[in-house]
Amino acid sequence: MTWNWTLPDWPDFRYDASALEPFEQRFLLSSGEILGAVHHVNPPDREQLRIELLSDEAMQTSAIEGEILDRLSVQSSLRRHLGLDPDSYPAKPREQGVAEMMVDVYSSFAEPLSHETLYRWHRMLLSHDRRLETIGAYRQHAESMQIVSGRFDRPTIHFEAPPSAQVMPEMERYADWFNRTGPRGAEPLPALTRAGLSHHYFESIHPFEDGNGRLGRALAEKSLAQNIGQPTLISLAFTIEKERKEYYDQLKRHQTTLDVTAWLIWFAEIVLKAQQITLDRVAFFINKAHFYDRHRDHLNDRQAKAIARMFREGPEGFSGGLSADNYLKITGTSRATATRDLQDLVEKGALNRTGELRHTRYWLKLDGDKGFSAAKTVQ
DSSP: OOOGGGTTTTTOOBOHHHHHHHHHHHHHHHHHHHHHHHHSOOOHHHHHHHHHHHHHHHHHHHHTTTOOOOOHHHHHHHHHTOOOOOOOSOOOHHHHHHHHHHHHHHHHTTTTOHHHHHHHHHHHHTOOOTTTOSSSSSOOOSSSSSEEESSSSSSSEEEEEHHHHHHHHHHHHHHHHHHHHHSSSOOOOOHHHHEEEEEEEEHHHHOOSSSSSHHHHHHHHHHHHHHTTTTTOOOOOOOHHTTTTHHHHHHHHHSSOOOHHHHHHHHHHHHHHHHHHHHHHHHHHHHHHHHHHHGGGGGGGGHHHHHHHHHTTTTTOBTOOHHHHHHHHHOOOOOHHHHHHHHHHHHHEEEEEEGGGOOOEEEEGGGOOOOOOSSOOOO
């Protein structure tokens, strides 16, 4: 197999800039819409919105790699690293590391890219991992860096990265390219084009023993933030995780060629979807604040616990709506009490009810009566 980095013109990626122009225009327009939407959030609530969006990204960038994190631990760590009042929930090492990296990406987006930036992110992300030979530096092992799957004795090789001896010169060239193509660089590129190239180019070098996917997505976030002049807070990893198979297929398909037009179009579409998801989540957050303004003082402890659990599922909610059985699992109360509580929430205008008997389901009643539900199974 011939990999892109072995081709004579590497890393001179080819693409049709005119095909990307409509996406670039939509990105800039949506960036303004997100900024406007965030400004509709009350200043005291903006920090919590930032924590929720950053924690979603931290959770999902890890989930893409098959790693499931503790959401409350991530949020607790984010609060500490953002200098906010800490809560009492314990910050676990894995969650603390990814939260620290997310805050660093967010707060230092305008700084030029350097090896030390990447080393710092790698240490934050993987300092807990005792399996790795090298943490906080590029890989040095002599054996090939391969992306494989399948049986141990008959693996399928999806990609082989440059040997470790080539990583430093490759990363010198990468960092120079990243800084040169920034909005203040000598050869600025449009936002989506630069972000898509920065991610693909980095993944093709695969400079670290582990964590390359998470760092590559962080670089795309840094690139987008630099181009719009502020942290994006868009749900990029959240969106990629939903299309994880196609994401890996696209990367694999374009790691054998320098013609990356199709990759850049796919990536641009993902970013635009991520922007829309962010707008939806900001609207949901605003609706949540309005909901609690109306109902906070009228909920008993059981109702408050169930409502908080429903909100935690986000705009998508529980699949099929909240049932009485869900309410029993969440609150640990009796069926008779659950029936009274749910009826009371309907009468107060906190929930909408649909269906009859065992098909009865309940949905959060938010502004505009969009009926945000609950989706997923109660854990």
